[in-house]
Amino acid sequence: MLAMIADWQQSGLSKKRYCEENGINEATFYYWFSRSKENDTASGSFIAMDKTGRKGDVEVIYPNGVRIKVDTDLGLLSQLIRLY
Numbered sequence: 001m002l003a004m005i006a007d008w009q010q011s012g013l014s015k016k017r018y019c020e021e022n023g024i025n026e027a028t029f030y031y032w033f034s035r036s037k038e039n040d041t042a043s044g045s046f047i048a049m050d051k052t053g054r055k056g057d058v059e060v061i062y063p064n065g066v067r068i069k070v071d072t073d074l075g076l077l078s079q080l081i082r083l084y
Contacts, residue, residue, distance in 0.1 A: 004029075005036045 008018045008029075015033070019026045059069045 001032045002036055005033060 004022075004024070008015065011018055013021065015029060016026060018024070019029050057069055057071050059067060061067050
């Protein structure tokens with residue numbers, strides 16, 4: 001599913017045209033596309049954090065819905081992550 005979405009993104013085609021050319025049901029493609037967006041937010045990809053002397057909430061959301069929220073100094077959190 002994700003490989004097909006990536007292939008479509010690189011193709012430069014519209015979703016409809018990509019489906020036509022690849023024999024994919026358009027409704028199925030849109031379902032996969034919506035699921036891929038959900039995966040983007042919970043895929044484990046990293047985001048940059050501005051950690052210069054700031055305190056704040058950091059929240060990690062796992063794909064199974066578990067949430068971990070930490071209120072800490074972001075610089076300290078960065079150091080802890082590097083240790084492991």
